[in-house]
Amino acid sequence: MRHLVTDVLILGAGGAGLFAALHAKAADPALSVCVAVKGLLGKCGCTRMVQGGYNAALAVGDSLERHFQDTIAGGAWLADQDLAWALVEGAVARVRELENELGCFFDRNPDGTLHQKAFAGQTFDRTVHKGDLTGIEIMNRLAEQVWARDIARLEEHRAVELIRSATGDAIAGALLIDVRSGDFVLVRARSVLLATGGGPTMYRYHTPSGDKSCDGMAMALRASLPLRDMEMVQFHPTGLLAGPDTRMTGTVLEEGLRGAGGHLLNGAHERFMQHYDERAERATRDVVSRAIATEIRAGRASPAGGVYLRMRHLGADAVRRQFKGMVERCADCGFDLAEGDVEVVPTAHYMMGGVVFAADCTTELPGLFAAGEDTGGVHGANRLGGNGVANSTVFGGIAGDAIAAWLRNRPALAEPDARAIAAAVAAHEAPFAQPPGDLEALRLRLHACMWDDVGILRTATGLTRALATLRDLDAALDATGVADGDHAFNLTWHDWLNLKSLVAVSTAITHAALARDDSRGAHFREDHPASGALDASTFTVVRQRDGAIETMHAPVRFTRLAPPA
Numbered sequence: 292m293r294h295l296v297t298d299v300l301i302l303g304a305g306g307a308g309l310f311a312a313l314h315a316k317a318a319d320p321a322l323s324v325c326v327a328v329k330g331l332l333g334k335c336g337c338t339r340m341v342q343g344g345y346n347a348a349l350a351v352g353d354s355l356e357r358h359f360q361d362t363i364a365g366g367a368w369l370a371d372q373d374l375a376w377a378l379v380e381g382a383v384a385r386v387r388e389l390e391n392e393l394g395c396f397f398d399r400n401p402d403g404t405l406h407q408k409a410f411a412g413q414t415f416d417r418t419v420h421k422g423d424l425t426g427i428e429i430m431n432r433l434a435e436q437v438w439a440r441d442i443a444r445l446e447e448h449r450a451v452e453l454i455r456s457a458t459g460d461a462i463a464g465a466l467l468i469d470v471r472s473g474d475f476v477l478v479r480a481r482s483v484l485l486a487t488g489g490g491p492t493m494y495r496y497h498t499p500s501g502d503k504s505c506d507g508m509a510m511a512l513r514a515s516l517p518l519r520d521m522e523m524v525q526f527h528p529t530g531l532l533a534g535p536d537t538r539m540t541g542t543v544l545e546e547g548l549r550g551a552g553g554h555l556l557n558g559a560h561e562r563f564m565q566h567y568d569e570r571a572e573r574a575t576r577d578v579v580s581r582a583i584a585t586e587i588r589a590g591r592a593s594p595a596g597g598v599y600l601r602m603r604h605l606g607a608d609a610v611r612r613q614f615k616g617m618v619e620r621c622a623d624c625g626f627d628l629a630e631g632d633v634e635v636v637p638t639a640h641y642m643m644g645g646v647v648f649a650a651d652c653t654t655e656l657p658g659l660f661a662a663g664e665d666t667g668g669v670h671g672a673n674r675l676g677g678n679g680v681a682n683s684t685v686f687g688g689i690a691g692d693a694i695a696a697w698l699r700n701r702p703a704l705a706e707p708d709a710r711a712i713a714a715a716v717a718a719h720e721a722p723f724a725q726p727p728g729d730l731e732a733l734r735l736r737l738h739a740c741m742w743d744d745v746g747i748l749r750t751a752t753g754l755t756r757a758l759a760t761l762r763d764l765d766a767a768l769d770a771t772g773v774a775d776g777d778h779a780f781n782l783t784w785h786d787w788l789n790l791k792s793l794v795a796v797s798t799a800i801t802h803a804a805l806a807r808d809d810s811r812g813a814h815f816r817e818d819h820p821a822s823g824a825l826d827a828s829t830f831t832v833v834r835q836r837d838g839a840i841e842t843m844h845a846p847v848r849f850t851r852l853a854p855p856a
């Protein structure tokens with residue numbers, strides 16, 4: 292096995308990973324920094340897919356307190372307030388850094404100030420953007436800066452296990468697979484950052500990039516680290532519904548369409564949102580997604596099983612002008628957004644839950660840091676649009692600074708746990724020893740289970756059924772091999788590994804959803820529809836020990852704002 296050594300190992304190259312690399316190197320240029328990424332650096336992950344933009348309280352009349360209040364209320368009072376404050380405070384500095392140090396160009400007003408647009412759930416227009424391709428601007432500039440520095444890159448290297456020290460009380464590195472050769476690589480590191488970016492791709496309809504399979508969270512579970520708020524999966528109400536044979540199905544039709552006055556119609560071509568919320572189509576993502584799910588379940592679905600989005604009453608030319616990208620995306624799939632009705636369905640978009648971490652990105656395991664969508668606690672029960680890329684870039688930068696500071700007083704490399712390495716290699720090689728089977732059938736079963744029983748509307752009966760299905764699926768996966776013994780660029784093997792991560796994290800989501808017997812933000816229990824007392828709020832924590840999930844509740848600390856009575 293190839294062995295590499297570095298001071299800082301960063302797993303993932305989205306907004307969190309790349310900001311961490313730049314900050315660690317800037318804080319201490321003598322540090323060796325290595326970024327390992329499943330895909331190509333700058334080209335993969337969800338930060339590149341950011342359309343709408345980035346929330347920062349920059350404008351005259353806005354304030355950190357206001358952004359903070361919106362974030363806490365939007366998250367149904369479940370967020371960790373210290374983390375949320377670090378987010379809103381850091382976002383201002385990070386946008387300035389993106390523009391003035393990294394070279395991003397965001398859209399501006401005629402007077403030269405940054406243009407900031409309206410997003411749902413916010414009391415001020417604070418979303419900084421570059422048209423509707425904000426993520427590409429951020430990722431291109433970040434990648435260029437990383438390429439220009441002495442930062443090692445392991446592209447198409449998939450992390451598969453966090454490796455503790457032989458003594459068990461610190462991180463010693465990570466085990467990777469070089470996707471190109473299929474060989475295992477051990478990277479010994481004095482510190483490791485988990486920044487692989489979550490991504491709820493276990494649902495039938497989902498938005499994240501194809502490289503995302505919750506690997507980081509699955510590794511954290513296997514390392515017995517605590518994860519919080521795992522039941523909080525955000526569904527975006529308007530995913531394109533273009534049939535099962537295209538990856539376009541599930542991709543987002545942006546929120547601005549409803550914001551501009553777009554209508555949602557059920558299968559009978561009748562508007563329905565006014566029956567669910569006085570804000571009608573402009574209600575928040577969780578409310579609209581639940582309303583759509585209810586219409587579908589009541590038998591009022593469109594032919595492909597969703598509802599319709601209609602814009603034509605706003606004037607076809609105006610729609611073509613204002614939503615060029617969306618009109619083209621729909622046309623690619625045979626829909627006319629400007630003049631016709633487009634079939635849409637709620638789509639799994641973001642995970643508010645993740646690894647428990649502190650505002651300096653430390654975790655329970657000394658030397659292991661976490662940032663971005665792999666972490667939990669910043670958003671509580673619901674993420675505001677525009678707070679996702681802020682989360683990854685703000686905490687990525689903090690992690691880079693904190694790692695450099697932490698390493699100043701720390702000893703050399705820890706000796707890795709050799710038995711753990713051998714066990715991890717054996718576990719990840721296991722599918723080569725099994726007869727090949729139908730992985731696609733297993734994926735479809737997983738999608739159906741999570742969509743039907745752990746989706747937008749949940750009950751104890753459905754969640755309990757899902758746990759049994761997930762156990763069966765995990766056993767079926769263990770008995771299913773990959774056909775080709777060649778490890779090099781064996782995508783079937785990586786599909787198997789993706790599914791293994793997704794089943795593990797789905798199980799954690801389901802346990803947390805069963806444990807939360809109230810309804811908050813993205814989590815709705817039909818058998819417990821009330822939200823419960825806000826001032827007695829608790830959040831769920833799951834931890835895996837000896838292969839089984841333990842679930843706990845911990846009280847939310849209202850360190851800055853008290854909830855309304």
Ligand SMILES: Cc1cc2nc3c(=O)[nH]c(=O)nc-3n(C[C@H](O)[C@H](O)[C@H](O)COP(=O)(O)OP(=O)(O)OC[C@H]3O[C@@H](n4cnc5c(N)ncnc54)[C@H](O)[C@@H]3O)c2cc1C
Pocket residue numbers: 302303304305306307308327328329330335336337338339340341342343344345346448449450451486487488489498499500502503504506507543640641662663664665676677678679680681682683
């Ligand atoms: C379609 C879409 C639109 C969005 N629009 C917005 C928006 O307008 N505003 C907003 O605030 N948020 C938006 N978001 C959310 C936002 O993209 C995320 O919150 C944020 O970018 C996550 O950043 P990250 O660095 O944590 O993860 P990512 O950017 O996803 O990066 C994760 C990285 O880890 C790598 N990786 C994964 N697994 C492994 C592994 N096993 N080993 C090594 N590397 C691995 C990936 O390849 C990738 O490089 C959107 C998301 C989507 C999907």
